[in-house]
Amino acid sequence: MIYLSTGTNSIVVTPYQRATSIQPYYTWQIIRKGTFEEVVFYQDDNSYAPWYWSSFTISVAPTQSGLTAGIIVANSGEWTYNIYEMASPYDLNLSNAITLCQTGILIINGTYSTNQEYDQTDNSDIKYYKNM
DSSP: OEEEESEEEEEEEOGGGGOOSSSOEEEEEEEETTTOOEEEEEOOOOOSOTTTOEEEEEEEOSSOSOTTTTEEOOOSEEEEEEEEEESSTTOOOGGGOSEEEEEEEEEEEOOOOOOOOOOOOOTTOOOOOOOO
């Protein structure tokens, strides 16, 4: 399971174990559970040992600057991720995929406002809050 937060994240995965090329290129597909919203993007593998593991830098941002830059716009929640081996870099067409290298669960945590706090200023009244 991979956890992402808003901002820049470094992710380490091992898709090379199932890759068929000596120097594979990877295209990511993420699908939101429940709504089936889909985002397909490419990001360079910046691992110094790509034959053992791969490292990707993925940013979750409110605006997108290109699906080949690893910057995605995605809502908070649970997603499924698929990593495809591609013959060439920057290919976002999944029908060109050589193979599906890895799949898993991706959790995106958004930025939330601070919890609401209640301050008791009048000592003669006791206030309580109950969820119904």
